[in-house]
Every structure is written in structure tokens, then in C-alpha cells.
């Protein structure tokens with residue numbers, strides 16, 4: 001019989017003549033077309049057997065004065081008229097069927113005919129959709145739960161996270177939502193074991209074809225077979241919002257299923273029902289994780305304190321609709337005993353079968369028109385249903401057109417006793433007129449443990465063997481939506497009875513743990529090339545960088561927590577080689593986690609996520625040397641190994657990131673990091689990561705240096721550079737910097753005169769604007785023993801990293817405003833390590849009134865010591881722009897009444913004294929004559945109000961100004 005119905009419907013839909021009649025009916029604006037019961041026999045008149053027609057046959061007929069409801073036409077127009085098909089009539093439907101579906105599970109939605117709702121979206125609707133659906137029925141489409149696409153649609157969905165699209169084609173949220181309804185209704189179309197603790201749906205009122213689209217079968221071909229071979233019209237019907245069918249055979253099927261409880265839960269008429277449908281709550285105790293709501297509603301039933309309007313709101317898939325139905329069922333449950341619903345009395349059974357006369361569901365209602373709403377409400381209000389609560393569930397009510405609310409509120413106002421409205425919405429953005437009259441129940445996201453337990457229960461019931469971890473993963477990816485979790489499990493079940501963690505990972509587009517650990521291992525072992533290669537391999541499979549990063553973070557957390565079990569032999573791994581990790585390794589992992597979490601922020605806002613992810617990964621082994629391959633020593637500028645200071649890495653992570661990112665881009669562009677294009681000395685990519693940016697190795701530097709020398713036009717300059725100068729580092733990043741070191745101050749001064757030419761030569765070689773730092777070798781650097789990193793002329797010829805005492809060239813203080821001080825007179829020294837500020841009166845004198853500097857970490861009143869030279873040492877860790885120094889000093893001068901010249905002289909002093917200020921730590925110290933000290937004290941107080949100067953602090957005789965950056 002179902003097959004017959006399907007055939008008839010199909011014919012009807014395909015018959016152009018019937019469609020023509022539909023069109024003409026529509027064109028005539030005959031809103032009541034097909035209302036005549038006889039119409040079914042007269043296709044030309046619009047043979048759709050509408051609700052009205054069916055009402056006429058209904059044992060509970062409508063009042064005669066309302067023979068034809070506009071909503072019926074509207075409803076009919078939204079339905080793909082199986083009824084019409086069944087009677088061989090034409091389909092009464094506007095060209096574009098609205099997506100909204102209006103379904104009644106109440107009596108007036110006369111049993112017997114299936115009303116199919118065009119849920120295919122704004123463009124579709126119509127016959128086309130019906131045809132698709134009918135034809136797909138026989139193919140049974142792809143079998144993917146409709147919900148899947150809905151999952152895909154949402155921001156934090158599994159598939160989004162995974163960067164995959166497994167959509168069944170319902171990318172439109174509305175259609176997805178409609179599909180969801182239809183899917184749920186599919187479940188409603190069958191009844192199963194009513195004794196189960198979570199029994200199956202109680203809404204066999206399916207009245208709508210599933211809103212599959214033609215793309216359905218394309219999306220996931222691997223799953224097509226899982227549900228192939230389903231046929232028959234009954235299997236087509238779905239929708240939580242269905243209209244009752246009075247098809248006797250269907251009814252009897254359903255009834256017998258409901259009563260016997262023997263019908264397979266998994267299918268109805270062979271059609272796959274999703275687990276979400278199958279395990280929809282039937283009683284309050286089936287509702288998971290919403291104990292407050294359940295308790296309140298249950299007590300309302302018990303105490304007979306029933307409200308008029310309820311709003312159930314909260315995130316999707318948390319049980320709002322299910323709860324509304326259970327509540328509706330409970331309201332009319334005949335059982336004398338609590339808890340209700342009993343799920344076994346006549347009323348409950350009728351409800352489960354979709355034959356309840358007391359429930360009407362509307363929704364989704366995006367495109368429904370006002371008339372339809374009015375008609376629906378009127379109809380139900382007017383139809384007498386003695387001694388029963390009449391329940392209206394308006395799902396997705398936030399999509400109601402604004403003007404319907406006033407109507408609804410009027411209806412609500414004059415609603416007779418025993419009428420209950422349940423509005424379902426994701427939020428409370430509903431008109432005040434309603435909100436002020438209702439009880440509001442929030443449905444929070446479900447806890448992961450609740451989801452896991454439910455999934456476990458379902459798995460057991462379904463005979464699925466699912467890893468606990470797999471369940472956890474599904475749950476964690478469901479964003480608190482049990483429906484989503486169930487749908488994922490459902491889809492996985494199509495792949496076999498055994499569901500492993502890796503299967504889940506693969507299906508949802510995540511990377512398997514083993515691969516993750518491999519990647520982590522490479523990154524932590526500083527194996528740059530393989531890190532980048534592996535990363536590329538992984539991401540080529542479509543994994544989204546953000547998801548991958550999150551997975552990496554998760555696995556690190558698991559390893560740190562000791563909950564990760566390494567499955568593969570560790571032999572081929574380096575970092576994870578040993579069976580147990582040392583304290584040191586754990587610390588590295590902790591750092592790695594920190595690095596990843598910091599990088600995640602950048603990743604989120606970046607358009608080039610892949611690059612940033614690569615950069616982050618390459619930072620995971622900060623104390624290791626990064627190995628970059630070289631094609632040949634002569635052509636590769638980046639083959640060296642350069643030390644990478646952990647502290648520097650942290651401090652300069654941003655720049656570092658950039659350079660790693662460049663490296664990565666290079667790689668993604670098909671080049672190996674560090675690989676040099678032989679025909680060019682331009683080294684804008686592929687740098688080794690050292691101390692705040694890319695620096696070139698010795699060989700690279702030599703090549704650059706040679707190239708620069710060749711580019712210098714002046715012979716004398718070339719000689720000076722060749723003899724007295726040395727290129728000590730080239731670094732790229734936000735502020736590409738080249739550092740030159742000269743053997744003496746005199747030579748440095750000579751070079752300064754040619755700064756323009758030198759700059760030009762470097763820029764033409766490096767094809768990039770650069771910052772040129774020129775300094776001379778400072779004996780004090782060596783004597784102080786605190787500047788070990790710099791060796792101007794290292795014996796081994798290697799390039800070392802300069803950390804301090806750089807010369808700054810004022811023309812360079814652009815951009816971020818880094819200032820790098822050059823031209824040391826070695827009056828001042830950074831003693832970065834001990835956190836002690838030393839001062840020297842003589843030097844203060846030399847400074848005039850201003851002194852530099854103190855690190856922010858030095859407590860106020862920090863100690864002043866004399867070093868072995870009787871000179872003051874200053875902690876200088878930050879860099880700050882000259883402009884910033886001047887600004888700060890100017891601010892002081894304004895407030896302190898100093899001359900305008902003073903701040904500039906301060907800044908100049910900084911520059912002359914070979915001091916380097918670094919971000920967030922620059923401090924200016926003024927010699928504390930009694931007058932100026934007074935001024936400064938006052939300044940401190942005054943500037944508390946000012947953000948820029950709020951960090952002023954007197955420190956012994958110095959006043960410190962911390963850079964706001």
C-alpha cells in the first residue's frame with residue numbers, strides 16, 4: 001500500500017497537467033482551492049485532499065462555518081500532497097512552497113493522507129522537490145542523517161572544526177532544520193519497544209517527505225549503501241511536525257508497532273531512522289540532563305498547576321522539543337499515578353502514534369504567513385476537545401514573522417481553559433508581549449558525561465562496540481547537543497559495528513593520535529623539515545589548522561596528565577623515545593602547550609592559518625637547534641645552525657613567528673625552508689630562527705657581506721668595511737635588521753658617515769628595507785662578563801647573537817619604534833641577569849641630569865652597586881623607540897617645567913651611550929638634584945591619573961618610566 005501511495009504521488013507530481021491545474025488554481029488566487037472534498041475526484045478543480053477535506057471525514061468535524069481555512073491551503077501548499085497523489089488529483093501548491101511547515105498531529109489533521117511539506121528551502125519547494133524526494137525515496141538518498149548538514153552548518157560543529165564538509169547538501173540552516181524535523185518525524189513514523197527506558201518517538205505523525213536535495217547522494221557516497229534499498233511511501237514520511245495520517249494500513253502498522261513494541265527500532269518500512277529519532281525521550285525520565293526543567297514540569301502536572309504559555313529556550317539539540325512533547329503527552333495522560341506520562345495509557349499510545357487530538361505542532365515557521373497562523377490557531381481553538389489539554393508547540397518560534405506575534409498574543413489572551421502554548425526558541429529574543437506572559441525554561445547544553453553515558457547506552461542497545469574514547473570524542477565535539485552526538489554515532493554505525501577512536505577521528509576530519517604524536521615528536525625534536533612536511537601531509541587531507549592545533553593541545557594535555565597511552569613503539573621517535581618522560585621533557589611539553597595556546601590567538605584572526613600553525617610548531621623546541629637542509633653549501637644561505645635562546649625566543653616570539661611563518665610559506669610554496677634560490681641573494685625567506693627573528697648562518701652572512709661589499713660604490717668605504725667592519729647578524733621579521741660591528745669607535749664613526757650607502761647596499765642585496773645597526777667592539781662587553789653572546793670577531797668565525805649594547809641609528813626608529821643603541825662609551829652596562837641596578841655618581845654626572853635605566857622587574861628602591869669598574873650598571877632589557885623616549889621625556893618636561901631641549905638631550909644621551917632599550921622595560925632615570933627630585937615626586941603623583949605615565953615610579957634616585965608597550 002505504501003508503495004502504491006508513493007507511486008501515485010509520484011505520478012501526480014510528475015503529471016504536468018496536474019501541475020498546470022495547480023498553477024491555475026494558484027493564479028486564480030483561490031486560496032481555498034482543493035477545499036472541496038470532491039475536489040479530489042476532479043483534478044481540474046484542484047484535487048488535493050486538504051486538511052479540510054479530511055476534517056469532513058473526521059469523527060471530530062470542524063465547525064461548519066469554517067469550512068475552508070486559508071491555512072489549509074497554505075499548509076497544503078507546503079505539502080507535497082501525497083494526499084493528492086493518493087487520490088490521483090492535482091497538487092494544490094504555489095510555485096514556491098515556503099519552507100515552513102505547519103503540521104497538525106491533532107484530530108483535525110485528518111488521518112488518511114500524508115501531507116508533504118516542501119521543506120526544501122525557499123528556492124525549491126514545489127514539485128521539483130517532491131520529485132526529487134520521491135525518486136530519492138527509491139534510491140534512499142545517501143542515508144546520511146539530515147542532521148549532519150546541520151551540524152556542519154553551525155559554527156562550532158564537528159565538521160567545521162574538522163574543516164570538512166560532509167554535508168548532505170542542506171547547507172541552509174532552514175532547510176537543514178526542516179530536514180531535521182523530517183528526520184525526527186521519520187522516527188515518529190515507527191514505534192518500537194515501548195518498554196525501553198528510552199523508548200522511541202511518540203510522533204508517528206509524519207506528514208512530510210524528507211527534504212533531501214539532489215546533492216544528498218553526492219555528499220557521502222561511502223555511506224549510500226548503508227541504507228539502500230528502501231522503498232515505499234511510508235518510509236518517505238517524516239517530520240516531527242507531521243500531520244496525522246488516516247491511512248488505515250499505515251495506522252494499523254503503527255498501531256500494531258506501538259502496541260507490540262516489536263517493530264524494529266531501526267527502521268520503519270525499511271527506512272533508516274536516525275538514532276536521535278529512535279531514542280527520542282518518551283517520558284520525563286528519558287530526558288537527559290535537564291533535571292530542573294523536568295522536575296518543574298513534572299510537578300506542574302502533579303499539582304495541576306498548568307500555565308498558559310511556556311517558552312523552552314536554549315541551544316539546539318538539548319531536548320526542548322522532546323520535552324515539549326513529553327509535557328504535552330503528560331498533560332493528557334490518563335494514568336492516575338505519577339509520574340506521568342505513563343507512556344502506556346490510551347492517550348499516551350495515541351500520542352505515540354501521532355493520533356493525539358490534543359497536540360498541534362507548528363514549525364519551523366520561517367515563511368509561514370500570518371493568515372496561516374491565524375487559521376491554525378483558530379481552528380484548534382474552536383474545535384472542541386472535551387476534557388483534554390490542547391497543546392500548541394510552536395517550534396523555532398523566533399522565526400515567526402513579527403506581525404504574527406500580536407495575533408498570537410490575542411489568541412493567547414482569549415485562549416480557553418486547557419489550552420497550553422509551548423514556544424520553542426534558541427533564545428529569549430521574543431516580543432515582550434509574549435515574554436511577559438509565560439514561564440520560561442532554559443535548556444542548557446548537556447554535559448559531556450551525560451552525552452557519553454547516553455551514547456554508551458544507545459551503543460549497547462544497538463549492539464555497537466564503541467571505544468570509550470571514541471564516545472568521549474563524539475561528545476566533546478557535539479557542543480552539548482545530544483542530538484548532534486547521536487547523529488554522529490548514527491553515521492559511524494553505518495561504517496560497522498566496531499567504532500574505534502581513529503575511525504571517529506577520521507570521520508570527523510580529525511587527525512589520529514598517532515599522527516599527532518608523530519608531529520609533536522618532530523616539532524619537539526626540532527626536526528624542521530619533517531615537521532613541516534608532516535604538517536603539510538596532514539593538512540592536505542583537509543584538516544583545519546585550528547582543529548589540528550586544538551588536537552595537539554589536547555594531546556599534550558593528556559600526556560602531561562599521564563592519561564595518554566602511547567600506542568606505537570617509540571623507537572622511531574626522538575622526543576617520545578623513552579618510556580617515561582623526564583621532568584625536563586614535561587617542562588618542555590608545558591612550554592609547548594603555552595606556545596600553542598598563544599599561537600592559537602593569532603591563528604584565529606589570521607587568514608593564513610597554516611603558516612601560523614607551522615610557525616607555532618617550529619617554536620615548540622625553543623632550546624634546540626633547528627636544522628634546515630641545504631641543497632648545496634654554495635647556493636644555500638640558510639644551512640647553518642644557530643643557537644636559539646629560549647629567553648629570546650619567548651621575548652621575540654612574535655617576530656619569530658613571522659619568520660617561521662615565512663619559512664613555512666616558503667615551504668608551502670614548494671621550497672624547502674632555508675633553500676636559497678641560487679640566482680639571488682635575496683633572503684627574504686628561509687631564515688634560521690635565532691634571537692628575535694631570522695638570522696643567517698655564517699655562510700649566509702658571508703655571502704651577504706660579499707654581495708654588499710660588491711654593491712658599495714665607494715672604494716674607500718668598501719675598504720673600510722672589508723678591513724674594519726664585520727657583518728655580525730642579519731635578521732628578518734617585522735623589523736629586518738642588519739648588525740655591523742667595527743673594530744674601534746673611530747671606525748664606527750667613519751662608517752656612520754656612510755650609513756646611507758651602506759644601507760643602500762644592504763637593501764639592494766636583501767631586497768628589503770632594513771634597519772642598520774652599527775656598533776663598535778666594546779672591551780667592556782668582554783670585561784663585564786655579562787655580554788657573552790657577542791663576540792665581534794669570534795675565533796671560530798661564527799656569527800653570534802647580539803643581545804645588547806647595540807648601536808641605534810635614529811633613522812631606524814620607525815615602525816614599532818625599536819631603538820637599538822649603538823656607539824657604546826661603556827659608561828653603562830646592562831646586567832640583565834642579576835636584576836640589580838648599579839649606579840655611578842661619576843656616570844650620572846656624565847649624563848647630566850638624566851640617567852638611564854632600570855628594568856621593570858627591579859623593585860622600587862632596588863639596590864645600587866658599583867661594579868668592578870666603579871661604574872654604574874643598568875638593567876636594560878627592553879627596546880623602546882627614540883620617539884618614545886622623547887615623548888616620555890617631553891611629558892615630564894612639560895609637567896616638570898623643564899626646557900624642551902632636555903628630553904632631546906636625554907634621548908641623545910641614550911643613543912650615545914650605547915644603550916639599548918627594549919620593549920616594556922625602558923626606564924629613565926634622572927639625576928636627583930634636590931629640585932628635580934621634588935619635581936619628580938610631584939610628577940609621580942600627578943601622573944597617576946595619566947595612563948601613559950602611570951607607571952612612573954621613584955626608585956632610589958632614579959625615576960623609572962616603563963614603556964607602555
Ligand SMILES: Nc1ncnc2c1ncn2[C@@H]1O[C@H](COP(=O)(O)OP(=O)(O)OP(=O)(O)O)[C@@H](O)[C@H]1O
Nearest residue numbers: 276279280287288316317318319320321322482483
Ligand atoms: N535532553 C535530552 N534528553 C534526551 N534526548 C535528547 C535530549 N536532547 C536531545 N536529545 C536527542 O536529540 C533529539 C532532538 O532533540 P530535540 O529536538 O528535543 O532538541 P531541541 O532542543 O528541540 O533542538 P532544536 O532546538 O534544534 O529543535 C531527540 O530526539 C533526542 O534523541
Ligand SMILES: [Zn+2]
Nearest residue numbers: 333342345348
Ligand atoms: Zn499515559
